Amino acid sequence: MSLRLHHKILGSGPPLLLLHGLYGAGVNWQGHARTLAARYRVLLPDLRNHGQSPHALQMDYPAMAADLLALLDREGLDQALVTGHSMGGKVAMTLAQHHPERVRALVVADIAPVDYALDDREHTHILDSLQHLPVADLSRREDADIALARAIPEAPVRRFLLMNLERGPEGFRWRIPLDILRQALPTLVGYPETGAPYEGPALFIRGERSDYIRNADRPLIEARFTRARLMTLKDTGHWLHVQAPGPFGQILQGFLDRHADHGPGDPP
Incomplete structure (x- = not known):
């Protein structure tokens, strides 16, 4: 059963879905969305179990793709044109493979249609650290940052994760359902085996310092996305759209402009 996703819409023009990654929300794309809104109708959904969208025990890519179909x-x-980063990229790929008629063109940011089961220790560590944080005892958000620093020393990562900490009537609480995400982790690091190859335009952008899209993954990408192009963004890691917003934005908009269905009088 699909969920009614919380979402924001900016601008007008050809529709464009921007999909966030694990622990994120639609707001993660807001900087790019403001720019793209000059030419596109940009939809920023919070995927299920994230942001302000509903929670559900079922947390797999076909279910998340069904939520997007319901939104469309x-x-x-x-x-719609569909762009996704990391987990959002897997949702975008699933939507394209299972419902190709609904995806005009696809952009996938630093993720491949493969199983990352051997690399899930990082996410297990993150979820353990968040679950062990005594949120009920916190009086200030800064206390959470201090308490997490030993387990998660990277300040940008902590700031990103703590965007999910909100103050309720009875004190701080996590906005995301940590138990559900932990249970779903083996599914989330995988990728559905079913689905026909997507034959529409597809662009995969990887960070030069990231190993989420390896050269060895290219044959599988091209088998599942027959018109796929692969580009590498220099001097960037997994968060390439945040680390290099200018170059990433230029690549993204150039691809979208080539494949969007602009109406009469709109830019080509």
């Missing part, structure tokens, strides 16, 4: 249907959209 509610907005009266037959097709």
Whole structure:
């Protein structure tokens, strides 16, 4: 059963879905969305169990793709350009493979259609660290940052994760369901085996310092996305759209502009 996703819409023009990664929310794309809104109708959904969207025990890619189909249907959209980063990239790929008629073109940021089961220790560590944080005893958000510093020394990572900490009537609480995400982790690091190859335009952008898209993954990408192009963004890691927003944005908009269905009088 699909969920009614919380989302924001910016701008007008050809519809464009921007999908966030694990622990994120639609707001993660807001900087790029403001720029793209000059030419596109940008939809920023919070995926299930993230942001302000509903929680559900089922947490797999076909279910998340179904949520997006329901969103497109509610907005009266037959097709959309779809861009996703990390987990959002896997949702975007699943949508394209299972419902190719709804995806005009696809952009995947630093993730491949493969199983990362051997690399899930990082996420297990993150979820353990968040679950062991005594949120009920916190009086200030800064206390959470201090308490997490030993387990997660990277300040940018802590700031990103702590965006999910909110103050309720009875004190601080996690906005994301940590138990559900922990249970779903083996599924989230994988990728669905079913689905026909997507034959529409597809661009995969990887960070030069990231190993999420390896050269060995290229044959599988091209088998599942027959018109796929692969580009490497220099001097960037997994968070390439945040670490190099200018170059990433230029690549993204150039690809979207080539494949969008602009109406009469709109830019080509």
